[in-house]
Amino acid sequence: MPKLTFIEKDGNRREVDAPVGLSVMEVAHRFDVDIEGACEGSLACATCHVIVAEDWYAKIGEPSDDEEDMLDLAFGLKPTSRLCCQIVMTEELDGLVVQLPKEVNNMLG
Amino acid sequence: MANRDDSKPNPDKANRRPPGIYLDNQATTPTDPKVVEAMLPFFTERFGNPHSVHHAFGWDAEEAVEKGRAQLAALIGATPREVIFTSGATESNNLAIKGAARFHRERRPHVVTLASEHKCVLESVRQLEREGHPVTILPVGGDGLVDLDLLAETVTEETAVVSIMAVNNEIGVIQPLAEIAAICRDKGAYFHCDAAQAVGKIPLDVAALGIDLLSISGHKFYGPKGIGALYVRRRPRVRLQPMIDGGGQERGLRSGTLPTPLCVGLGTAAAIAAEVMVEEAGRISALKTRLLEGIKGRLSGVALNGHATLRVAGNLNLAFEGVDAEALMRAMPRLAVSSGSACTSTAVEPSYVLRALGLDDARARSSIRLAIGRFNTAAEIDTAVEELATQVTRLRAEGSAAAE
Numbered sequence: 001m002p003k004l005t006f007i008e009k010d011g012n013r014r015e016v017d018a019p020v021g022l023s024v025m026e027v028a029h030r031f032d033v034d035i036e037g038a039c040e041g042s043l044a045c046a047t048c049h050v051i052v053a054e055d056w057y058a059k060i061g062e063p064s065d066d067e068e069d070m071l072d073l074a075f076g077l078k079p080t081s082r083l084c085c086q087i088v089m090t091e092e093l094d095g096l097v098v099q100l101p102k103e104v105n106n107m108l109g
Numbered sequence: 110m111a112n113r114d115d116s117k118p119n120p121d122k123a124n125r126r127p128p129g130i131y132l133d134n135q136a137t138t139p140t141d142p143k144v145v146e147a148m149l150p151f152f153t154e155r156f157g158n159p160h161s162v163h164h165a166f167g168w169d170a171e172e173a174v175e176k177g178r179a180q181l182a183a184l185i186g187a188t189p190r191e192v193i194f195t196s197g198a199t200e201s202n203n204l205a206i207k208g209a210a211r212f213h214r215e216r217r218p219h220v221v222t223l224a225s226e227h228k229c230v231l232e233s234v235r236q237l238e239r240e241g242h243p244v245t246i247l248p249v250g251g252d253g254l255v256d257l258d259l260l261a262e263t264v265t266e267e268t269a270v271v272s273i274m275a276v277n278n279e280i281g282v283i284q285p286l287a288e289i290a291a292i293c294r295d296k297g298a299y300f301h302c303d304a305a306q307a308v309g310k311i312p313l314d315v316a317a318l319g320i321d322l323l324s325i326s327g328h329k330f331y332g333p334k335g336i337g338a339l340y341v342r343r344r345p346r347v348r349l350q351p352m353i354d355g356g357g358q359e360r361g362l363r364s365g366t367l368p369t370p371l372c373v374g375l376g377t378a379a380a381i382a383a384e385v386m387v388e389e390a391g392r393i394s395a396l397k398t399r400l401l402e403g404i405k406g407r408l409s410g411v412a413l414n415g416h417a418t419l420r421v422a423g424n425l426n427l428a429f430e431g432v433d434a435e436a437l438m439r440a441m442p443r444l445a446v447s448s449g450s451a452c453t454s455t456a457v458e459p460s461y462v463l464r465a466l467g468l469d470d471a472r473a474r475s476s477i478r479l480a481i482g483r484f485n486t487a488a489e490i491d492t493a494v495e496e497l498a499t500q501v502t503r504l505r506a507e508g509s510a511a512a513e
Binding site for chain 1: 216343357
């Protein structure tokens, strides 16, 4: 099973087994990683914002316009920011590293 | 009151136009009466907050704001969602340049611009330099144009943004935008274009030209003062660090309640420009030829600053040999012209733009900018020629008398 590493807000690294076909957000929820995901992956919020490790960013493909529109509203945006509900685990993503931002902005209130 | 200097506005008559012929249309333009008419209801009856989502007052204002946005987008070949309203081109330039450089500072800290850019571009770049960004301020040629080979050597994979204006505010030259855009795209850098003097004057299509960020000013093309816009490309997405924190209006890039009347005014100005631009450019160009030929027919020792043909229709920047521009302007109180740009006119020193062309101080100090606009007439141009010819001749005679 592919490995996935979350770098948490305090800098702690958590490596977990990430089943192929689940989104990074779903994996986070399964392992109680502190990622909100208020709209449950429907691209209506930016609360599952993560910063992808630079060497991985190009490998996970381009974000859609809808995702970019939601990223417009994310706090602490970086050049490799993504919404992790849109990153679906594959064997090729074995070793993926994502970092949780310092703050999130829940526009759903 | 009998001794009142009638070249000065009379404060007792608030709505009275100051006397004289206005040939300073690159400093500002009068708001088109049709623009004012469109704006007026949004100060009083239709006053809602365009961000109020719970009642009709808000929806009405929002609809008006979005119409303005669409009208402006159509003028520059953008989609409405790519247009961010700001307070004017100075804010747009600050947001584009600082926003791009700060967002990308880890991988792409470098910023490039030209020595002949507007002060607010140069000062934004200098601020970034103080923050530790490497910056390059490139020289321009004697005609005021960018050296494309030099630009191509300068822009690298570490360049976040290249800021080059479309039309120069002092000498009116038009930069080769598509060529600049291609150089930027090749290295993955953003191309920011300060188009304050170009929008509504020359055709601009951000998509066709490959521009990533474009600054717009309302009052430079017969819209109201206090509003402008920044075009921010959505595909591929251009990312900026906002300068203003708040409610996340304008795609999070520019928080703050939008000024509905000003947005309506800017949109209306854009719609008018889209309709009349071609005809107007032809008419203004004919007036410019009339002005230049009139002056040259009466005076020798007159030189044009900046490229002779790659320039906006309304601009003439002329050096009158042996004449001090400040003295000339004082001698023609009924002719509203300028030396250098109004934005830096608190300093009485030769224009840095003219010096960037390699002109010596004497020529820079003898230069004035004549900027023709929508509401100038042939009769005004003829009067201006007469006034200029008379006063230049007089000042030259005085100068040579003083030298003897």
